[in-house]
Amino acid sequence: MNKLLIKEHEIVVPGQELAEGIEYLPSSGTYRDKDKIISMKLGITSLNKNIIKVIPLTGRYHPKVDDVVIGKVVEIGFYGWSVDIGSAYNATLSIRDATEFIDKGEDLTKYYDYGDIIAAKVIRTTKYDSIDITTKGPGLRKLNGGKIIEVTPSKVPRMIGKQGSMISMIKDTSGCNLLVGQNGRVWIKGNETEKENMVTKIIMKIEEESHIDGLTDKIKKLLENKNGSL
């Protein structure tokens, strides 16, 4: 009576039946209706023995602990800062998570002002709407200058490549400073505007062609060509 109706890595849509029978268990992105497992999202299936999961292909960033994200300061209060990280809710950066020591009653805009772009790490998420972030840690700081482009959060792993291969290659060949947040925001800073623009084009290319095999090699060729012409 237990039957799997889909293959691994298959695109499914909301309402599509994934499996039949009580042997199978629903995980994130799915639900059970009587003896059937049904998809709740537009995504790709992932099987782990009898556990079925749907990894969403679209949608807003869903925060996970230990993710490095790029955010923008939108509000300053007594408690600290409120930061837009592209998820459904703003994240909170509290005073004690911001930097070493801040005196009571000090002007918080000295550290992070409205509109500042910061790289931060998610330290806590509740089941619902509260997200806590920190800027204590290596590489976590205010990002000065450069530009930000947005990509779909589900494509971030491709952007980074295996063990960061893609990103370090772009960094090395272009000489630009690059930071990819798990929330799909990419910060680019180079010495010349032309180089920044070139990296922007490359990033957009990766987003468009993220499914192609051997993408790293293709991008490598493109980078070398462009470098020659610059």
Next chain:
Amino acid sequence: MAAYDKRVSGRKFDEMREIEAKVGIIKRADGSALFRMGETIAIAAVYGPRELHPKFMQNPETGILRCNYDMTSFSVPERKKPGPSRRSVEISLVTEKALLPVLDLKQFPNAVIDVFIEIIQANAGTRCAGISAAALALAHAGIPMRELVSAVSVGKAGGKVLIDLDKNEEDVEDATDIPVAVTGRTKQITLLQLDGNVTKKDLIEAIKLAKEGCDKINMIQQKALKDAYKSEEE
């Protein structure tokens, strides 16, 4: 009145107009879709989940859905005065109620999901095209949905039960228009309105016809969503 055996458009009585569905047409939206039935074209954009303002509308138990239906001034032969009207407020409300049963907004407390439906060309059946487009856009925005929703109008004109009436048929004297929305998997009716008179027998027949039509629309919707991401499959 003489019973006709042919429709003005040459369609069969249970034949819908040509349908086209596409997702991802608006870059800056979280989810978007276009849905076309013959000359009726609806586009839908979804923004959110995001923080809800004004604050007093926030619900700490669940997220809320906010639909906005509007017709562009150039969508009809006689210029339509832009902005909300009695009619568009009603359609916004019924659209919201047609979509809400399939959504799972419990995981977004205090948040809102905004759906904007714009009719860019109208030839009857706009609320149905709007609902079908909105369902696609919501799925494309990654909102948790138990199933899709499809909608089609059925009705009676010239003594015959028809599916997907166009403007000519809707304007016939004593014509009846019944917009119906049906969920994709469990076949539940989430919208049922009626404009005109109808007998019980005809209504049952019309709803049966609508369910068959919605089945076909559901297939087209599923295909549109899958096609947009086909290249991702490994």
